[in-house]
Amino acid sequence: MNKYLVNLKVNNMPVSVEEGTTILDAAKKLNLRIPTLCNHPDLSVAGNCRVCVVEIKGARLLAASCATPVSEGMEVFTNSEKVRIARKHIVELLLSEHNADCTKCFKNGNCELQDLASEYRIGDHVFLDLVKPAHKIQDISSPSIVKDDSKCIRCQRCVRTCHELQGISALAVTNKGDHQKISTFLNKPLNDVVCSACGQCINRCPTGALTERNYIEEVWKAIYDPTKFVVVQTAPATRVALGEDLGLPPGERVTGHMVSALKKLGFNKVLDTDFTADLTIMEEGTELLTRLKRALVDKDETAILPMMTSCSPGWIKFQEHMYPELLNNLSTCKSPQQMFGALAKTYYAEKINIKAQDMVVVSIMPCVAKKFECERSEMRDSGYQDVDYVLTTRELAMMIKQAGIDFGKIEEEHYDSILGESTGAAVIFGATGGVMEAALRTAYEIVTGREVPFTNLNIQPVRGMDGIKEASIKIKNVKPEWSFLEGVDLNVAIAHGLANARQLMEKVKSGEANYHFIEIMGCPGGCLGGGGQPIPTSPEIRKKRAEAIYSEDAGMPLRKSHENPEVIEVYSKFLGEPLGHKSHDLLHTHYKPRKRY
Amino acid sequence: MTTELLVKELVEKNGRCRNSLMPILQGIVQKEHYLSEEAMLSVAKELDLSAADVYGTASFYTFLDTVPRGKNVIRVCKTITCHMKGREEIIEAISNHLKIKVGETTHDKKFTLLTANCLGWCHKGPVMLINDEVYPELTPAKTVEILEKYGKEQ
Ligand code: SF4
Ligand code: SF4
Ligand code: SF4
Ligand code: FES
Ligand code: FES
Numbered sequence: 133m134n135k136y137l138v139n140l141k142v143n144n145m146p147v148s149v150e151e152g153t154t155i156l157d158a159a160k161k162l163n164l165r166i167p168t169l170c171n172h173p174d175l176s177v178a179g180n181c182r183v184c185v186v187e188i189k190g191a192r193l194l195a196a197s198c199a200t201p202v203s204e205g206m207e208v209f210t211n212s213e214k215v216r217i218a219r220k221h222i223v224e225l226l227l228s229e230h231n232a233d234c235t236k237c238f239k240n241g242n243c244e245l246q247d248l249a250s251e252y253r254i255g256d257h258v259f260l261d262l263v264k265p266a267h268k269i270q271d272i273s274s275p276s277i278v279k280d281d282s283k284c285i286r287c288q289r290c291v292r293t294c295h296e297l298q299g300i301s302a303l304a305v306t307n308k309g310d311h312q313k314i315s316t317f318l319n320k321p322l323n324d325v326v327c328s329a330c331g332q333c334i335n336r337c338p339t340g341a342l343t344e345r346n347y348i349e350e351v352w353k354a355i356y357d358p359t360k361f362v363v364v365q366t367a368p369a370t371r372v373a374l375g376e377d378l379g380l381p382p383g384e385r386v387t388g389h390m391v392s393a394l395k396k397l398g399f400n401k402v403l404d405t406d407f408t409a410d411l412t413i414m415e416e417g418t419e420l421l422t423r424l425k426r427a428l429v430d431k432d433e434t435a436i437l438p439m440m441t442s443c444s445p446g447w448i449k450f451q452e453h454m455y456p457e458l459l460n461n462l463s464t465c466k467s468p469q470q471m472f473g474a475l476a477k478t479y480y481a482e483k484i485n486i487k488a489q490d491m492v493v494v495s496i497m498p499c500v501a502k503k504f505e506c507e508r509s510e511m512r513d514s515g516y517q518d519v520d521y522v523l524t525t526r527e528l529a530m531m532i533k534q535a536g537i538d539f540g541k542i543e544e545e546h547y548d549s550i551l552g553e554s555t556g557a558a559v560i561f562g563a564t565g566g567v568m569e570a571a572l573r574t575a576y577e578i579v580t581g582r583e584v585p586f587t588n589l590n591i592q593p594v595r596g597m598d599g600i601k602e603a604s605i606k607i608k609n610v611k612p613e614w615s616f617l618e619g620v621d622l623n624v625a626i627a628h629g630l631a632n633a634r635q636l637m638e639k640v641k642s643g644e645a646n647y648h649f650i651e652i653m654g655c656p657g658g659c660l661g662g663g664g665q666p667i668p669t670s671p672e673i674r675k676k677r678a679e680a681i682y683s684e685d686a687g688m689p690l691r692k693s694h695e696n697p698e699v700i701e702v703y704s705k706f707l708g709e710p711l712g713h714k715s716h717d718l719l720h721t722h723y724k725p726r727k728r729y
Numbered sequence: 730m731t732t733e734l735l736v737k738e739l740v741e742k743n744g745r746c747r748n749s750l751m752p753i754l755q756g757i758v759q760k761e762h763y764l765s766e767e768a769m770l771s772v773a774k775e776l777d778l779s780a781a782d783v784y785g786t787a788s789f790y791t792f793l794d795t796v797p798r799g800k801n802v803i804r805v806c807k808t809i810t811c812h813m814k815g816r817e818e819i820i821e822a823i824s825n826h827l828k829i830k831v832g833e834t835t836h837d838k839k840f841t842l843l844t845a846n847c848l849g850w851c852h853k854g855p856v857m858l859i860n861d862e863v864y865p866e867l868t869p870a871k872t873v874e875i876l877e878k879y880g881k882e883q
Contacts, residue, residue, distance in 0.1 A: 304782050307789065326779065729770040729780050
């Protein structure tokens with residue numbers, strides 16, 4: 133299967149690359165960077181922005197290097213006079229249709245267009261200012277996303293993201309020529325259309341046209357308010373990515389540093405969503421076993437299989453829009469973020485003697501959809517909005533910078549207790565396959581009294597970046613009370629990224645699949661590739677974050693959710709038992725159909 | 730016939746694939762003069778496309794209107810050759826006769842006045858289209874005559 137090698141020269145330097153390689157990648161091999169805007173390693177080639185143009189000897193026109201494959205004997209110049217002039221003009225033209233008030237822009241300091249303008253020292257505008265007044269109206273209808281057409285360069289990364297990675301196409305290219313625009317159906321507010329609020333488009337937008345609704349000022353205000361007791365929870369995937377926004381390389385684990393920085397920012401207590409991830413496993417694992425029993429033994433037709441995980445709010449919203457007929461397959465468990473909020477303002481508030489109305493719960497999430505989730509009407513079981521504000525990993529990095537904290541140099545600290553203890557099973561919630569693995573570690577042990585039959589508890593078949601993974605685990609030598617599961621092959625499937633989820637749902641709908649349990653995470657790679665994670669996110673970076681997550685798990689003293697001492701305590705002192713009355717009231721919910729069209 | 734039925738019929742005729750999107754949209758415009766929200770949603774549902782995609786396609790083509798139009802849609806070419814041959818006077822004549830400006834529809838919903846890009850009749854400009862019919866070498870008087878003919882039709 134050896135591919136042919138093609139020899140070419142870039143800026144007079146010889147290089148050999150596999151047939152089919154683009155000029156852009158061949159240049160990369162020589163450590164030559166060619167600027168790009170519409171190109172993204174997660175997406176198909178569009179070739180529409182033209183900033184990556186290069187000169188090819190003998191060719192009349194400049195070529196887009198991201199869209200042109202190499203050929204034998206080709207001579208490419210990435211920085212000739214012609215290229216430089218063209219490239220500068222292209223940037224100038226983009227800016228002529230751009231509302232370039234960088235100082236007021238959320239992307240200021242992390243914007244690909246700004247970087248190019250700065251690199252090429254774009255001074256006075258040589259072209260007329262053509263920003264359309266109508267484009268200056270921002271869409272802030274969504275609690276998760278701000279869409280600002282006056283900053284859009286129509287690279288269409290968002291459109292390809294929503295279509296190729298998420299299988300939704302909430303955004304499309306509309307109109308033509310100088311009226312071209314990225315729109316929802318009939319330009320309706322984003323909050324009224326099928327958008328899952330996943331934020332994957334935000335993570336790929338090279339400008340400030342798509343950004344998260346940020347709540348930084350609101351959170352500072354709460355911190356400075358002496359009448360408020362502000363607790364913060366941190367999602368599993370934040371601890372393997374935050375460093376990227378603070379000068380560290382991808383894949384660095386920064387758990388202790390993050391805790392320390394949060395304490396320095398002034399949060400009253402720094403707690404962990406990992407605690408409620410462990411709790412989720414207790415509830416969801418029990419729910420799965422109960423459903424299996426009801427379906428297999430009692431032949432109860434309301435016990436619907438396959439059961440599907442429910443911790444990814446983008447996935448939930450997707451399902452509500454796209455497959456309302458499968459809503460009863462979802463686990464009734466709230467997400468760990470919401471379980472945390474509900475417990476913080478009840479169990480925890482009581483324990484530390486703080487009134488729930490004086491408590492502000494802030495979440496640090498790799499996710500943009502969590503902002504939407506915390507405002508859902510179902511998420512007020514404490515009697516208040518259970519989680520008040522959600523910040524993305526990126527927003528936290530901004531706060532740390534604002535506070536002048538030297539992130540690399542601070543001492544590591546531990547989470548506060550209670551609601552701060554966790555196991556390795558919770559950390560892996562941040563990676564695709566992680567919830568499945570955590571659930572299996574616990575459920576298998578409940579049923580058989582033995583650990584899952586995998587070396588070091590690492591359930592390799594459910595790990596990795598394949599879009600859809602399937603596995604089957606034989607359950608043997610069960611405890612007497614679980615005899616109905618003796619010899620059963622437990623079939624599971626895992627998908628990440630909603631385009632893959634869609635494929636899997638079609639299989640479930642057609643009845644061709646016979647799974648018992650399905651894990652879905654809305655974002656590619658799982659939460660570690662969430663819409664709220666540092667930009668850029670790419671396949672390579674996701675791989676590094678995943679490695680970090682699994683090594684964090686491997687290094688934990690406890691690696692099974694049911695062994696978490698604080699989880700055991702919350703059951704003995706407050707909840708009673710998994711799926712008990714209190715759990716039902718605080719930790720479970722139902723979802724509602726939404727319009728797809 | 731309801732919009733939903735019309736869409737079903739057009740899907741039946743043209744096939745349930747992405748390639749049939751254009752003929753289906755054209756078919757709707759032929760019957761209903763424009764693509765209503767309901768029409769686009771039914772098409773999206775039938776073809777398993779996102780509604781935004783259907784709208785994206787519709788908004789790309791001048792002839793696929795997404796706002797209500799009159800029974801007769803007049804499109805006057807606004808491109809350079811027709812411009813130099815006096816398209817302004819033609820538009821003025823229509824405006825005066827029908828009492829509407831470009832982009833508007835008459836109260837009786839009989840006429841909508843729009844402009845269009847080059848219609849490929851430059852050698853015989855100025856030109857207008859009424860629905861699918863081309864009217865070349867217009868003068869203001871000739872234009873009014875044509876409009877009167879359409880006005881009489883029921
Ligand atoms: S999108 Fe980038 S270039 Fe445009 S205003 Fe914002 S920071 Fe500046
Ligand atoms: S919104 Fe962002 S990603 Fe989408 S086309 Fe505009 S600039 Fe590109
Ligand atoms: S947030 Fe997700 S679903 Fe919504 S438009 Fe962006 S990519 Fe599509
Ligand atoms: S990056 Fe190559 S054309 Fe946009
Ligand atoms: S310019 Fe009017 S038809 Fe060509």
